Amino acid sequence: MPPRDYGRLKIFALPISCCVFALSSNAPIRIKTVCPRNCFDTCSIVATVQDGKITRIDGDPDHPITRGHLCAKGYSYLSRTYSPERLKYPLKRVGERGKGKMIRVSWDEAMGEIASRLKALRSKYGGETLIEYRYGGHRDIVAPLVAARFLNLFGATALGGTFCDASEYAGFLYTYGSLQSVPDEVWCEHTECIVIWGHRPETTHAHIVPFIFRAMERGAKLVVIDPIVTPLGSKADFCLQPRPGTDGALALGVANHILKINGEDSDFIRNHTFGFKEYKKLVDEWPVEKASKVTGVPKEGIQAVAKLIAEKDTIMQLGMGLNRYTNSHNAVRAIACLAGVTGNLGRPGACCYFLDKSADHFLTTNATRVSFPDGADIRRDRRLVCITGFNRAVLRARDPPIRAVICWRGNPMPQLMNVEDTKRALRRLDLLVVIDQFMTDTADYADFVLPACTFFEQYNLVPPYGHRYLQAAIPVIAPLHEARPDIDIWVELGRRVGFGNYFPEGWTWLDWARMIVPEGFPLESIINPAKPYRMPEDRRPEVPFKDGIFQTPSGKMEFVSNEIASYGKGKEGDWNPLPHYVEPDESPESRPDLKQRYPLIMISPLSPMRTH
Numbered sequence: 001m002p003p004r005d006y007g008r009l010k011i012f013a014l015p016i017s018c019c020v021f022a023l024s025s026n027a028p029i030r031i032k033t034v035c036p037r038n039c040f041d042t043c044s045i046v047a048t049v050q051d052g053k054i055t056r057i058d059g060d061p062d063h064p065i066t067r068g069h070l071c072a073k074g075y076s077y078l079s080r081t082y083s084p085e086r087l088k089y090p091l092k093r094v095g096e097r098g099k100g101k102m103i104r105v106s107w108d109e110a111m112g113e114i115a116s117r118l119k120a121l122r123s124k125y126g127g128e129t130l131i132e133y134r135y136g137g138h139r140d141i142v143a144p145l146v147a148a149r150f151l152n153l154f155g156a157t158a159l160g161g162t163f164c165d166a167s168e169y170a171g172f173l174y175t176y177g178s179l180q181s182v183p184d185e186v187w188c189e190h191t192e193c194i195v196i197w198g199h200r201p202e203t204t205h206a207h208i209v210p211f212i213f214r215a216m217e218r219g220a221k222l223v224v225i226d227p228i229v230t231p232l233g234s235k236a237d238f239c240l241q242p243r244p245g246t247d248g249a250l251a252l253g254v255a256n257h258i259l260k261i262n263g264e265d266s267d268f269i270r271n272h273t274f275g276f277k278e279y280k281k282l283v284d285e286w287p288v289e290k291a292s293k294v295t296g297v298p299k300e301g302i303q304a305v306a307k308l309i310a311e312k313d314t315i316m317q318l319g320m321g322l323n324r325y326t327n328s329h330n331a332v333r334a335i336a337c338l339a340g341v342t343g344n345l346g347r348p349g350a351c352c353y354f355l356d357k358s359a360d361h362f363l364t365t366n367a368t369r370v371s372f373p374d375g376a377d378i379r380r381d382r383r384l385v386c387i388t389g390f391n392r393a394v395l396r397a398r399d400p401p402i403r404a405v406i407c408w409r410g411n412p413m414p415q416l417m418n419v420e421d422t423k424r425a426l427r428r429l430d431l432l433v434v435i436d437q438f439m440t441d442t443a444d445y446a447d448f449v450l451p452a453c454t455f456f457e458q459y460n461l462v463p464p465y466g467h468r469y470l471q472a473a474i475p476v477i478a479p480l481h482e483a484r485p486d487i488d489i490w491v492e493l494g495r496r497v498g499f500g501n502y503f504p505e506g507w508t509w510l511d512w513a514r515m516i517v518p519e520g521f522p523l524e525s526i527i528n529p530a531k532p533y534r535m536p537e538d539r540r541p542e543v544p545f546k547d548g549i550f551q552t553p554s555g556k557m558e559f560v561s562n563e564i565a566s567y568g569k570g571k572e573g574d575w576n577p578l579p580h581y582v583e584p585d586e587s588p589e590s591r592p593d594l595k596q597r598y599p600l601i602m603i604s605p606l607s608p609m610r611t612h
Helices: 077-081 107-125 142-154 166-173 206-217 247-260 266-272 276-284 288-295 299-311 328-342 358-363 387-396 419-427 486-497 509-516 562-567 592-597
Strands: 004-006 009-011 021-023 029-034 044-050 053-059 091-093 102-104 130-133 158-160 193-197 221-225 238-240 314-318 351-353 384-386 404-408 431-436 448-451
Touching: 053 077, 091 107, 107 130, 107 404, 107 431, 107 448, 107 486, 130 142, 130 158, 130 387, 142 486, 142 509, 158 387, 166 328, 193 206, 193 299, 206 221, 221 299, 238 299, 247 276, 247 288, 247 299, 247 328, 266 328, 288 299, 299 314, 299 328, 314 328, 328 351, 384 387, 387 419
Parallel strands: 130 404, 158 384, 193 221, 193 314, 221 238, 314 351, 404 431, 431 448
Antiparallel strands: 004 009, 009 021, 029 044, 044 053, 091 102, 091 448
């Protein structure tokens, strides 16, 4: 296959690995790729390469969001890529599980034995004896779908759930019916008030900060709501510090004062919302004095913020902090309802949002063509394990037991609750394969550790959830040492286990990617792009809800969600259709017994050098 020419970089589409580089001279070349980390910004990165080595990395100055700068984590990628601690070749355990005693083996030996042991376990227990462990260490969507093809063909136990955002998803889906946002570069020129709630953008969403400052230069007010005073909070007009887990009470108190000062948008409520009468009864129960007592926020602060939201076009950006409590979904619904009360939806400077998953849905239009190949006999009713209970599932699973785990793009030892349960679960396995760039606490328990590529060494398709510009990550250097791209590993494993018909010889990353994206999508246009490629307006409108139509059962913004009540019928738990407030399961109010023993509430601010 002839090389594709991207400037002075020529990329040969070779089987499986997909890429080899030929440089037309020894002069430095600048190649555009994209950060794949689990982050709002999905930055476009310019890598300078000379003699096959990256010499520097910069933010892409042509990208509307990146604008030439990266965060601290982004600039550290160079030292990470060339770290002497990187895994260089496959390793096999020779000592006690958990001690990390390994010997070097060849790829052929490692893959051969992994495949042999998987086939033996499948023969003994059935396919559900295998499960993957994967999370947000890398947001590429192509390799996980190729892995899903293998796992589905194998009949493996399915992995679902999330550590991060399920509560906020639920809150917005049951209120607006979708997760959409106004672009940062648009609202910053129109909004009159910005509310940052449960979010620390200076460390987790750095590229929104210049847009916040731009809006403030225009005269917009800034409100930061966080239990601690963040760097951005120190620059805010109002910084409210609620007791952790009481955000829903604060939102109801704000709504109460908005109605008290007649700050609601009656036309919007009448034409575009459902259930306001019932919602108002709930809000009437939350005067600012009560909200202040529950949250610890002075009533004057609640009143001032309510007045701002009522009077000004307001952008409300929510962050991950709101997901961490048992009452999170109702807290998010209560906050989302503030935009409905005040009509702060459907305008360039007015929206309430968490993240925007339009790009994921757009780019994975045909995902099942990869994950569920035509002609394959695949059971759809296999066992499903939620990732938050992964360790308990491994310990408790019967008929069949879970005896094999392939761990990649995730690290269960530090991610799962109860480390001792995780250790016991990993010790129980007959086969643990870890695919990573470095030895980790989890890798110490592995039977085989396989060296993975960084994103500088492989193709990736990374949908952004904080903006609408699409770009593929491309390999800017050849894989270092004996590292292999993720897709190569899963494809070879599929062939060795006996699924060769479903992993065609000669296929490249581009072939897999083309199966996934919408028909006619110009995939090559987002590879080392001359200019950013913006999602089509019909798939991600610049101003969501401007037509007053919501993707809810009523077609309106819903203060009352009958869908919640219907879903919960006959089930245990709290299925109240209104965004009411209940204390978190463990709080000074709900557990006074714990308060006596543990009088302080610990929250852990995120390090600027960590993605999560």
